[in-house]
Amino acid sequence: MRDDSAFRAFVEENGATLLHAARLLTGDHQRGEDLVQTVLIKVYQKWGRIETPLAYARKALVTAQIDSSRRRWWGERPAETLPEVPSTDELAPAEDRDQLRRLLNQLSPRERAVIVLRYYCDLSEQDAAATLGVPVGTVKSTCSRALARMRVELSTGDPHGV
Amino acid sequence: MAFDEDDLRAALRADEGAGLGVDAGTVIALAEARLQARHARVRMLAAAVVVLGAVGTGIGVLATHGRGDESATSAAGGKFAPEHAHSQAAPGADTAGGQSSVTGTAAAGGTSGGLAVPGPASSAHAGRCPARPVRVRQPAAGAAGAAAPLFTARVASIAVCGYASTTPNGAVTLTGSRVLSGTRARQLAAGLDAASARVHTDFCVLARTRVLVLYAVSTARHRLEPVRVELSGGCGVTATNGTAIRYDWSPPSDLAALTD
Numbered sequence: 001m002r003d004d005s006a007f008r009a010f011v012e013e014n015g016a017t018l019l020h021a022a023r024l025l026t027g028d029h030q031r032g033e034d035l036v037q038t039v040l041i042k043v044y045q046k047w048g049r050i051e052t053p054l055a056y057a058r059k060a061l062v063t064a065q066i067d068s069s070r071r072r073w074w075g076e077r078p079a080e081t082l083p084e085v086p087s088t089d090e091l092a093p094a095e096d097r098d099q100l101r102r103l104l105n106q107l108s109p110r111e112r113a114v115i116v117l118r119y120y121c122d123l124s125e126q127d128a129a130a131t132l133g134v135p136v137g138t139v140k141s142t143c144s145r146a147l148a149r150m151r152v153e154l155s156t157g158d159p160h161g162v
Numbered sequence: 163m164a165f166d167e168d169d170l171r172a173a174l175r176a177d178e179g180a181g182l183g184v185d186a187g188t189v190i191a192l193a194e195a196r197l198q199a200r201h202a203r204v205r206m207l208a209a210a211v212v213v214l215g216a217v218g219t220g221i222g223v224l225a226t227h228g229r230g231d232e233s234a235t236s237a238a239g240g241k242f243a244p245e246h247a248h249s250q251a252a253p254g255a256d257t258a259g260g261q262s263s264v265t266g267t268a269a270a271g272g273t274s275g276g277l278a279v280p281g282p283a284s285s286a287h288a289g290r291c292p293a294r295p296v297r298v299r300q301p302a303a304g305a306a307g308a309a310a311p312l313f314t315a316r317v318a319s320i321a322v323c324g325y326a327s328t329t330p331n332g333a334v335t336l337t338g339s340r341v342l343s344g345t346r347a348r349q350l351a352a353g354l355d356a357a358s359a360r361v362h363t364d365f366c367v368l369a370r371t372r373v374l375v376l377y378a379v380s381t382a383r384h385r386l387e388p389v390r391v392e393l394s395g396g397c398g399v400t401a402t403n404g405t406a407i408r409y410d411w412s413p414p415s416d417l418a419a420l421t422d
Contacts, residue, residue, distance in 0.1 A: 008186040015184035024174060036184060037192070044193040100165060100173035119167060120174040151164065 324420025
């Protein structure tokens with residue numbers, strides 16, 4: 001018999017964080033909500049059998065997102081309006097944040113997962129490696145490569161360049 | 163413009179908590195619905211294994227004793243005796259009832275690789291229908307899955323069994339049957355699925371019982387859950403497969419006539 005009240009408390013405490021992480025991982029509000037719902041259903045079904053639900057949920061989140069990105073191509077979608085052309089002027093803080101978020105969406109799913117785990121979930125390199133199921137060295141190199149890519153693209157001012 | 167790790171953290175945390183958030187109740191309801199669906203699949207698989215085992219045993223007995231051996235034929239036939247199948251008209255027992263009709267269907271409607279695929283529309287399929295309408299648990303109003311499709315796969319054919327009583331509390335007996343296939347079957351399934359999933363709460367006076375039971379077979383030749391349609395008098399029409407439910411559907415006149 002599952003402890004529904006404990007699960008409800010877990011969702012109350014961590015739901016918003018997981019939802020935001022899912023949105024960052026998918027780059028889309030709707031898909032983020034779908035992803036976190038799928039993950040929480042898995043957590044509920046295993047509730048009582050997992051020792052650290054939050055770690056399990058994070059792992060399920062990044063695994064599901066990386067798997068779904070392998071199955072479907074989300075990288076190119078038609079848009080009615082062209083994205084704004086970035087200016088080289090000094091950007092206001094809010095615009096900086098938006099630009100960093102846009103750059104995050106251009107990273108590969110694994111790079112994005114590393115950035116989200118390290119800088120949003122504040123996991124150590126060891127914990128991020130355990131969550132992703134990869135060696136610590138892979139997390140370090142992936143993180144370094146992702147940050148470098150973001151910096152280069154930010155400095156060139158071309159959010160769509162590679 | 164350059165950024166450091168703090169800028170990145172701030173950017174990632176922007177808009178945190180925006181939106182409606184996650185509702186634990188919804189998650190629990192969805193998880194329970196998935197668990198139930200999984201259990202139902204396991205039960206169906208187990209039932210299929212039991213039936214296959216029984217068929218294998220019957221064939222083995224026949225092979226051992228020869229076709230002319232009356233005792234062997236009787237033993238094998240006893241497992242699929244119509245009386246046995248019809249006496250258990252519940253959804254779980256329908257597997258047995260369905261298997262008893264597979265032979266008749268295959269003979270009348272064509273081969274189906276072990277699963278019943280009814281032939282063209284005909285009124286000569288009364289032998290398929292159990293003597294009593296299958297009992298299907300009606301889901302509670304607003305239950306998870308109530309608005310889900312009644313037919314969970316693309317329908318190839320539907321055997322419609324009609325039942326009625328002569329008085330409100332009288333015995334319900336088989337009054338007619340019909341097999342629909344192709345476009346007609348798909349139209350029937352689509353029409354039922356398109357009916358309202360909102361509960362019908364009007365008070366009514368129960369007239370005599372009139373029931374249709376729809377046994378559908380998918381294009382992949384899988385037997386779908388039977389759908390029981392209550393046509394009883396002025397109480398409105400209710401159709402359910404035990405999980406999904408529809409209200410106020412208007413049956414085609416030729417199918418409604420099966421309960422006359």
